[in-house]
Amino acid sequence: MGIETENKEIEDSIRDEAKKLLSENQVDVVIGYSQGTVPLSSTMVIIRKEEDVDKLVWNNLCYINLARYLAPLMPQLCDSEGKPLKIGIVAKGCVGRAINMLAVEKQINLENIKMIGINCNGNVNRSKIDLEIGEKEILDVSISGDDIIVKGKDWEKKFPYDQYINELCKICQVKSPSATGETCVGECQEIESIHDEFADIDDFEAKSTEEKWEDIKNSLEVCTLCYSCRQACPVCYCNLCFVDQNLPIWFGKTTNYTDIFTFHLIRATHIAGRCVACGACSSVCPVGIDLNIITRKLEKIVKERFDFTSGLNAETLPPMMDFKMEDEEEFMLEED
Amino acid sequence: MEQKILKKDEIGKLYKEFESEYNFYAPISQKGNIVFEKIENPEDIVLDYLNSKIPPKSVLFPQMEVLFEYTLDEKDVEITDRQDLDQKILIFGIRPCDAYSFELMANFFSFHGNWEDEIYLKKKENTTLIGIGCNNPRTTCFCTSVGGNPFNKENMDVFLTDLGETYLVEGISEKGKEIVNKLSWLSDAADKDVKKSQELATQAEESIVTKMDTDKIVSNLETSFEHPVWEEISESCIGCGSCAYLCPTCTCFDVIDETDQYNNRGRRIRIWDTCQSCLYTLETSGHNPRNTKIQRCRNRIMHKFSYYPTNYDLLGCVGCGRCISVCPANNDLRTILDKIEKIEKEEDEKIVA
Numbered sequence: 001m002g003i004e005t006e007n008k009e010i011e012d013s014i015r016d017e018a019k020k021l022l023s024e025n026q027v028d029v030v031i032g033y034s035q036g037t038v039p040l041s042s043t044m045v046i047i048r049k050e051e052d053v054d055k056l057v058w059n060n061l062c063y064i065n066l067a068r069y070l071a072p073l074m075p076q077l078c079d080s081e082g083k084p085l086k087i088g089i090v091a092k093g094c095v096g097r098a099i100n101m102l103a104v105e106k107q108i109n110l111e112n113i114k115m116i117g118i119n120c121n122g123n124v125n126r127s128k129i130d131l132e133i134g135e136k137e138i139l140d141v142s143i144s145g146d147d148i149i150v151k152g153k154d155w156e157k158k159f160p161y162d163q164y165i166n167e168l169c170k171i172c173q174v175k176s177p178s179a180t181g182e183t184c185v186g187e188c189q190e191i192e193s194i195h196d197e198f199a200d201i202d203d204f205e206a207k208s209t210e211e212k213w214e215d216i217k218n219s220l221e222v223c224t225l226c227y228s229c230r231q232a233c234p235v236c237y238c239n240l241c242f243v244d245q246n247l248p249i250w251f252g253k254t255t256n257y258t259d260i261f262t263f264h265l266i267r268a269t270h271i272a273g274r275c276v277a278c279g280a281c282s283s284v285c286p287v288g289i290d291l292n293i294i295t296r297k298l299e300k301i302v303k304e305r306f307d308f309t310s311g312l313n314a315e316t317l318p319p320m321m322d323f324k325m326e327d328e329e330e331f332m333l334e335e336d
Numbered sequence: 337m338e339q340k341i342l343k344k345d346e347i348g349k350l351y352k353e354f355e356s357e358y359n360f361y362a363p364i365s366q367k368g369n370i371v372f373e374k375i376e377n378p379e380d381i382v383l384d385y386l387n388s389k390i391p392p393k394s395v396l397f398p399q400m401e402v403l404f405e406y407t408l409d410e411k412d413v414e415i416t417d418r419q420d421l422d423q424k425i426l427i428f429g430i431r432p433c434d435a436y437s438f439e440l441m442a443n444f445f446s447f448h449g450n451w452e453d454e455i456y457l458k459k460k461e462n463t464t465l466i467g468i469g470c471n472n473p474r475t476t477c478f479c480t481s482v483g484g485n486p487f488n489k490e491n492m493d494v495f496l497t498d499l500g501e502t503y504l505v506e507g508i509s510e511k512g513k514e515i516v517n518k519l520s521w522l523s524d525a526a527d528k529d530v531k532k533s534q535e536l537a538t539q540a541e542e543s544i545v546t547k548m549d550t551d552k553i554v555s556n557l558e559t560s561f562e563h564p565v566w567e568e569i570s571e572s573c574i575g576c577g578s579c580a581y582l583c584p585t586c587t588c589f590d591v592i593d594e595t596d597q598y599n600n601r602g603r604r605i606r607i608w609d610t611c612q613s614c615l616y617t618l619e620t621s622g623h624n625p626r627n628t629k630i631q632r633c634r635n636r637i638m639h640k641f642s643y644y645p646t647n648y649d650l651l652g653c654v655g656c657g658r659c660i661s662v663c664p665a666n667n668d669l670r671t672i673l674d675k676i677e678k679i680e681k682e683e684d685e686k687i688v689a
Contacts, residue, residue: 036666038476043666044572064665068574072629131368135385137474153472222367224390224399227613228576228664244615253592253607255400284664286578287369287389 002145003060003161006121011058014090017116017186018053027088027114029077031069033062039141039150040126044069056090060143060165063123063283065276066090067098067234071107086112092120094278096177096188097311098234101274104314105321107237110183117177117188122161122169123279124148127288129164133157167200168279168292178312191312198300204293216261216294222287223260225253229281229291230267235274242266264294272298273318276311338513339530340505340522342496351378351428353519358426358464361395363388372427383429384498386474387656391584392427392434393441396459399581403455403591405603421458429496430467432488433479433654437584438463439491443648444587464511467492468503471536476657478546478670484655486544487537497533504533548673550641550651556679557642561634565679569672570633572665577610579659579669580636585652586610611635637672 018030034045034055042061047053066089077085091099096115102108124141129150140151148159162170177184178191207215227243230236243251243263251266252259268291277299281291302308306319342350354360361372364380369389375381405416442460445453470477470486479485489495493512497504504525507513516522580586590609595602609616612633617626626632644652660669 037668037671038661038666041666043668046571064574127368134368135365135370135382137386137472139475219367222369222371224578224581226576226578226581226610228574228578231574231576232664240615244613246615249592252594253590254594254605255607284574284576286582286662286664288367 003121004143004145007058007060007143010118010121011056013186014056014058014116014118015053018047018056018088018090019050021088021114021116021185022047022050022053026086028079028085030056030088030090030116031066031073032056032090032116033058033064033066035059036061039138040124040129046073058118060122060124060148060161061126061141062092063126063166063280064232065095065098065234065278065280067095067102068232068280070099070113071102071237074108074112084109084112086114088114088116091115091117091177091179091184093172093174093176093178094120094276094311095234096179096184097174097276098278100178100311100314101235101276101318102237104311104317105235105274110314113183115177115179115184115186115188117179117184117186119176119187120169120172121175122165122172123283124161125164125166126283127285127290129159131288132159166279166283167290168277168296171197171199172277174277174312179314183314193307193312194309196299196303196309198296198303201293201296201300204297216264217257219289219293220257220260220264223264223289224287225255225260225263226286228284228286229264229289232280232284233267233271234276234278234280235271236267242270264291268294268298271295273302273306273308273320274310275299338506338516339525340516340519341525341529342503342505342522344502347381347383348378349521350519351375351381354426358424360426360428361392362428363392372430375428381429383468383496385429386472387431387477387658387661388434389582389658389662391437391582391656391658392430393437393584395425395427396438396463397441397456397587397589399608401455401606403604403606405601407601409600418455421455422462425459425463426466427463428466430465430492431470431656432467432486432491433470433477433484433656434584435465435467435491436484436488437654437656438465440585440644440648440650440652440654441587443650448647464493464515465491466494466496466512466515468496468498469533469537469540471498471540473540473544474657474661475545476660476670477544477655478548478657479655480541480544481546481548481550482651482653482655485537486540497536499529499532499536502529504529546657546670548670549677552677552680553641553673554645554651556676557638560676560679561638563679565675566630566634569637569667569675570630572667573612573629573633574665575612575614575629575632576664577608577612578662578664580610580612581608582658582662584654584656584658585640588616611639633667637669637676641673641676 021027030047033042036042103110136152142149146161150157173194176187179188180190275295308319360375362375362381363370370385371390372392407414445456473486489508493509495506507516588609589606618624640652
């Protein structure tokens with residue numbers, strides 16, 4: 001079955017479930033993806049009426065993690081008496097993981113949430129395509145069979161889908177949300193644990209410490225500190241980010257390399273064991289920085305040390321938020 | 337003949353003419369992003385770019401800039417002002433929309449003449465612009481709706497047109513005409529070259545698909561500060577600062593003192609700031625007049641299309657479309673302005689009904 005056919009099926013199932021939930025008053029609104037206005041994009045949409053469900057799409061350009069909108073939106077989505085609305089949310093695997101994480105960390109109340117689970121077939125790697133097309137305007141991106149078709153004014157280019165999706169999508173093992181019972185409709189599953197391969201960072205790991213340093217330094221060189229990565233991250237929800245602390249200032253905010261590096265490294269450390277591997281941080285970066293290398297390396301350490309994968313259920317605390325008296329600390333000063 | 341011809345393989349020769357006298361900035365590709373950088377090797381220059389990722393405002397108003405440095409002893413503070421403001425700057429390959437943005441920024445940095453930001457204004461005064469027409473405007477471009485044009489030569493000193501094999505060179509300002517005269521090795525342009533450049537200009541202008549009624553938008557904004565449309569407009573925004581950082585007319589900055597207490601010295605720097613950041617308006621008292629995303633999203637639009645017209649009788653947008661193409665949440669300015677443009681119509685319909 002081609003990607004194009006899969007997309008049609010996923011899209012239909014999203015619309016059907018959304019329509020059903022809205023018509024049966026199981027939810028008041030549905031948060032999903034709608035067609036973007038520029039190629040290689042989609043945008044978040046809040047569906048309030050049954051007849052609007054056809055605005056919901058699935059087109060492999062749905063890279064924003066919708067869970068990111070939940071916590072700030074929930075206080076706003078209330079009826080006239082201030083009672084919270086029931087929210088349906090289109091959930092690919094990583095959205096489901098993020099929702100679980102937010103529930104574990106008591107940022108959201110799952111009672112009012114229904115995930116419309118889908119069996120995600122990946123998202124297009126925007127920066128890779130942008131980089132290969134270069135200074136020619138992309139006018140349209142579509143999926144035909146198993147290819148990504150990118151069109152410009154008088155040119156057309158084909159990219160094989162399996163090679164041009166996000167690196168994280170290639171190795172993803174949680175394609176549909178890990179949730180059961182009341183919370184989930186559509187494609188959902190119960191996952192106890194996953195055997196994550198971390199093949200995506202093999203190349204990075206094979207490098208020497210100096211090479212790794214150079215690699216990261218090199219990739220962060222173009223960072224403009226716009227904080228899109230932080231803003232798109234579903235588990236970066238602090239009201240006041242450490243980098244914004246200004247009474248007194250905690251960290252430099254200049255474009256000096258040390259400041260940029262400090263921001264990214266501390267942000268990554270903050271989400272260690274909490275990252276849901278959605279890759280939104282890299283997908284939204286306006287200058288195409290691949291931040292996954294840092295976050296995935298940290299996830300690998302967490303997996304090896306604590307055998308923990310984030311967001312598989314809505315109960316287990318991530319290792320950095322939990323402790324046991326018998327925890328060993330022998331690794332604290334090790335070089336990884 | 338006023339117009340000259342520059343062959344495409346003569347860019348290096350042109351660079352050599354200027355490199356000793358000017359800090360020569362031009363668009364280069366940095367990991368796939370077009371940015372204006374000081375050129376070391378003219379072969380790096382990319383002129384057939386669509387729109388630079390980082391606007392050339394970064395040359396005159398860099399993301400981080402030292403305002404002055406100071407040293408302290410037991411009694412005194414000694415301040416060292418910037419010594420490099422007299423250096424001549426040349427920006428090569430700038431597009432008309434970005435060249436115009438320098439004029440808008442100068443309005444802010446001179447604040448109706450009541451106050452002057454010497455650093456920006458001196459640099460601008462010492463800057464020469466050798467710009468290039470925009471043969472292929474993007475579908476996100478809308479300069480013609482905000483008073484611009486892909487071949488607007490007004491703010492340039494020298495204007496180039498990419499004719500395919502060669503560039504047509506025209507001196508625009510007095511300074512620019514002198515420059516062109518000095519480049520005696522340039523060959524004269526033929527009538528067909530000039531004709532072709534005019535055709536390209538017409539084609540480019542006609543190819544701009546985004547059209548908006550900015551008068552209507554400005555007038556609607558005057559009465560819609562509290563309109564519910566802002567809620568809808570801000571819904572998908574994730575609150576990053578890409579739109580403002582990559583906007584050629586956004587001028588906001590934060591001022592920070594960096595103190596090196598071990599060596600009794602320090603420096604005051606300014607860094608780009610954005611009204612999209614929650615902290616931007618946080619007051620010392622703890623009160624934050626723009627505490628919500630709705631207020632912050634509204635501010636960006638109001639600033640460009642309402643406050644700026646009120647203060648300077650100009651639109652605060654050059655129509656480059658960067659905020660449209662970089663927005664990670666695809667919160668498209670065109671859609672936003674369209675909603676604002678339609679506000680009155682909808683209400684009229686209601687009255688009729």
